[in-house]
Amino acid sequence: MPLISIILPTYNVEKYIARALESCINQTLKDIEIIVVDDKGQDKSIDIAKEFANKDSRIKIIDNITNKGTYEARNIGVRNANSELIMFLDPDDELELNACDIALESMKSNIDMVCFSAFSIINNQSSYFIKRDNKLLGNIEYMQEKSIWSICARVIKKDLFLKVIEIIGKHNRLVMAEDALISYVLANICNRILLNSNIVYKYYEDIESITKSYDSEKYKAVEYSYFKVIELIDNISKMNDFNKNYSEYCKNKLLAEYYSYSRRIYKKKNILKYLKLKLISIKQQKLVKLSYERLKCH
Structure with missing residues (x-):
């Protein structure tokens, strides 16, 4: 073996x-x-x-x-x-x-x-x-x-x-x-x-590969994947009695990654969408920090 x-x-x-x-x-x-x-x-x-x-x-x-x-x-x-x-x-x-x-x-x-x-x-x-x-x-x-x-x-x-x-x-x-x-x-x-x-x-x-290979179908698939993983983490956490603070931290971090991904996609394609996503990302990063602090305290 x-x-x-x-x-x-x-x-x-x-x-x-x-x-x-x-x-x-x-x-x-x-x-x-x-x-x-x-x-x-x-x-x-x-x-x-x-x-x-x-x-x-x-x-x-x-x-x-x-x-x-x-x-x-x-x-x-x-x-x-x-x-x-x-x-x-x-x-x-x-x-x-x-x-x-x-x-x-x-x-x-x-x-x-x-x-x-x-x-x-x-x-x-x-x-x-x-x-x-x-x-x-x-x-x-x-x-x-x-x-x-x-x-x-x-x-x-x-x-x-x-x-x-x-x-x-x-x-x-x-x-x-x-x-x-x-x-x-x-x-x-x-x-x-x-x-x-x-x-x-x-x-x-390849730092440019994401935006070079962008198409609407790929973006939809990526969006689906992020939100499906967040849903799965939530369901798995409840079914297996996993650490709730860690679940919240992971879900917030995944959302932050999704918004960061979306910002890179829209930076050269739609400046208004990019700026809106930038503001959302800043708020989401604060939630990541707060959920991490809760995790560290327990």
Whole structure:
């Protein structure tokens, strides 16, 4: 049985997937499996992945019949994983070559989840995307940390992630904010969470990609996703008796992110709409601050 499963949900990333797979197959920890979930893109991503798989038996390709989206593609990868430990890699990013070794060592003391530091790469310039201090936290203490939604740069027990899938249940496709939903549930069900300062992940970011690829249908899908995740958090909180203060903080933070996203979209398209959203964003950020203060006090 492999010690760690790395899951790559793959859709139209032919420019980058070789880099991601190289960062997996060259890990210093060799006893791993690499699960590529083919989410039915239109480019040659999977052809490239198959070339790698022909040379490395640790690579397993799962063929989705239809496009499922990142959230469900990840879940399919988890269900098919053979390791007790799960890591995620978006195939336009890469792992540091010692990421799995560090992850395995960090999980030895009966830890449920480890959250690492990560770099953001923009125009070949690197800076911290996530910066962690070394500390062991219970779930309430973890909730009182400022939320970072990304589920990459983590290692998680497989059985706990399967519980996350069960708690969230089935819903319509999400195109954004799914990491926030997963992170919210993980924060409530993990009892021992380790923050680790080691940088294990490189996140490549195209800062202009959101506005360049804008269209009305995509905007509607993003809007639906944010408000659906807020609704799901509210329902899940009530059904599972999760921390109410944390739920309110997460919902307010998601609304703030949605308004920030909308502002970027409208900045060059509708100046009046942009200014209106800017005022709403300022008010929403105040609500985020207030809900965080309530969370810290309890």
